[in-house]
Amino acid sequence: MQSSIAVTNRATPTIAVFDNRSLKIRDIVYCRHPDTPEITESLITRHGYDSHGFLAQSADPRLENNFVYQNDLVGNPLLTQSADAGTRYSLNDVKGRPHRQITPDGGGA
Structure with a gap:
């Protein structure tokens, strides 16, 4: 029998998305709540950069x-x-x- 932690965390990857300048523009995290392990939620953090490639803004989910x-x-x-x-x-x-x-x-x- 699998533990509840293993079931909750199974198939919940973390994904980083990069633009053509190799700057990370998205962090996508998949998670589940222990009370509802059959529902997977995605949380997306967005990053924006200025024309020089410096971080200009960040928005959490x-x-x-x-x-x-x-x-x-x-x-x-x-x-x-x-x-x-x-x-x-x-x-x-x-x-x-x-x-x-x-x-x-x-x-x-």
């Missing part, structure tokens, strides 16, 4: 966009908007080291 990024020319995030953590601003110095950060709680360095 529950929300539209739970992360939005604005990057500088070398890919460092200048602005990060999170559905859970708020908006964070980051500025780097000439050498690319963190210079100033402004966080949702009003903190900054």
Whole structure:
């Protein structure tokens, strides 16, 4: 007899989808609930990139966009908007080291 964990997790793959630039644009996870092991649900996380290939947005299966990024020319995030953590601003110095950060709680360095 198979355990309930084995039945619940059987045939539930995780799939990564890449675009023609080899950037991951989708994460597809299949799962089942132990109370209804005959029903398989797909959860899709979507990723969007800017023209330079830097991550610009990410949306989990529950929300539209739970992360939005604005990057500088070398890919460092200048602005990060999170559905859970708020908006964070980051500025780097000439050498690319963190210079100033402004966080949702009003903190900054």
